Amino acid sequence: MSATILSGREAADALLNELKPKVKKLDPKLVIVQVGEDPASGSYIKQKFISCEKVGLRSEHKHMPESTSLEELLKVIDDLNNDNDVSGFIVQVPLPDHLNDKIPQITRAVDPSKDADGFGAYNLGKMFLSTEYEHLPPATPSGIIRMLEHYKIPIEGKHAVVVGRSNIVGKPIAIMLLNRGATVSVCHSKTPDIGSITSQADILIAAVGKPKLITADMVKDGVVVIDVGVNRTDDGLCGDVDFEEIEKKASAITPVPGGVGPMTVASLIRNCVNAKERQVSA
Numbered sequence: 001m002s003a004t005i006l007s008g009r010e011a012a013d014a015l016l017n018e019l020k021p022k023v024k025k026l027d028p029k030l031v032i033v034q035v036g037e038d039p040a041s042g043s044y045i046k047q048k049f050i051s052c053e054k055v056g057l058r059s060e061h062k063h064m065p066e067s068t069s070l071e072e073l074l075k076v077i078d079d080l081n082n083d084n085d086v087s088g089f090i091v092q093v094p095l096p097d098h099l100n101d102k103i104p105q106i107t108r109a110v111d112p113s114k115d116a117d118g119f120g121a122y123n124l125g126k127m128f129l130s131t132e133y134e135h136l137p138p139a140t141p142s143g144i145i146r147m148l149e150h151y152k153i154p155i156e157g158k159h160a161v162v163v164g165r166s167n168i169v170g171k172p173i174a175i176m177l178l179n180r181g182a183t184v185s186v187c188h189s190k191t192p193d194i195g196s197i198t199s200q201a202d203i204l205i206a207a208v209g210k211p212k213l214i215t216a217d218m219v220k221d222g223v224v225v226i227d228v229g230v231n232r233t234d235d236g237l238c239g240d241v242d243f244e245e246i247e248k249k250a251s252a253i254t255p256v257p258g259g260v261g262p263m264t265v266a267s268l269i270r271n272c273v274n275a276k277e278r279q280v281s282a
């Protein structure tokens, strides 16, 4: 079997093209706050601005020094919350070490109506309730859903197995799939014999951050594989699944890079546009 390669670039471009008329009409603005110089963040932010440009979205980079204190960051967040010209904003993670354990407090400080990453409790709670309440859903999980929709991959009635239970990917994608009629299993670092569960998956979502953790013997023929992992190795970037071997068994699979990453960016932009739409109608 030769798997369909699920191109995030193609699916993201389709979403961005759909958004263009709304961007033109509403003229929203996205702000990305960066603290410090994490090199991976630098490249993610660059991708986000390239996509903003593609769709004609106004954007601004607030780059603060590594030494920024919690109080200084909270002040910037407060200013963005109160700036009527700003439709949505994000604080790029990871943050420098002295701020990393303050992420819950930083996330809480973001006005839910401008929470373009969809990380805050209000937007996560709405996503939890049902698909109808998804307004600013978390960007990576909603990008995965859009990718499945773009390639017309059915979710209802399927067994979806999610490996990873982070608050930004694993847990929310499990809920979003559940709310769309999948039967969902979630595995994590304490799950014994992960392969016995992943091998039952019709749809497998790997969101761990461990290169090639999922091997071909852990999946069944015909599985749809969404690889969220981004791992920097001596051989370059790779995902959480052994792409070369699993591609031979899967019916469809995302590449790394070029799979989930562009969908995350496009979802972030969609959230910013939707935020502005709600703000003008309020």
Ligand code: NAP
Binding pocket: 140, 163, 164, 165, 166, 167, 168, 169, 170, 187, 188, 189, 190, 194, 207, 208, 209, 210, 213, 228, 229, 230, 231, 260, 261, 262, 264
């Ligand atoms: P995270 O917060 O570190 O969570 C990792 C999850 O994997 C945890 O739930 C952990 O379990 C689980 N885990 C760790 N080792 C495991 C093992 N051996 N077997 C099974 N589960 C294991 O990571 P994250 O933020 O969700 O990100 C996951 C990966 O996706 C990273 O590579 C990240 O860079 C990537 N990512 C990509 C995008 C994108 O747009 N492409 C977006 C976000 C994240 P415990 O909970 O038990 O510790």
